[in-house]
Amino acid sequence: MRTVTVLRHALGALGVALVGLGAWLVAAEPDPLGVLAWLVGALVLHDGILAPLVLAVGLLLVGRRRRGLLRGALLVAGSVVLVTLPLLVRPGAPPNPSALPLPYGRNLLIVLVAVAVVTGVSIAVAWGRERGRGHRQGRATADD
Structure with missing residues (x-):
């Protein structure tokens, strides 16, 4: 048997074993239906909202010059x-008061603005370099 086939079977067996462990841990929970409801909600959120949103954004970025950034x-x-x-969305006070010692909503907004600013500056710098390079190449061909 080839090494790839043996590895594939070993990883498949490991996956089945981990699924079994997960099912056993869910069954051992005091509220297994609550855990299953959370899992179904996560699945619906991912497959129904998050994945289509990521695909739509990917389609919007096709052909863009700085799509990597x-x-x-x-x-x-x-x-x-x-x-x-x-x-942020958990209702009520956190069980551990040190879990939210700072205003997470405001800080999240600050981080998102910082990401947008750094991205914008990176795109502007790349655009400026590209434009300067094209401008110099244009002069070199005009002098020839």
Whole structure:
């Protein structure tokens, strides 16, 4: 048997074992239906909202000159939002008062603005370099 086939079977068996472990851990929870409802909600949120949104943004970026910078900025902004969103939308006071010692909403907005500013400056610098390079090349061909 080839090494790739053995590796594929081993990884498949590991995946099945981890799914079994996850099912056992859910069953051991005091409220397994609550955990399952959360999992279904996460699945609907991801497949029904997040994935189509990412695909739509990807379609909008096709053919853009600085799409790598834009994708990087969107990845950073999306990651920051995903990390802070559970703390922001949780109702009531946090169980640990040190979990939210600062105003997360304001700080999230500051980070998102910083990401947008850094992205904008990076795009402007790249555009300026490209324009300067084209301008110098244009002069060199005019002198020939």
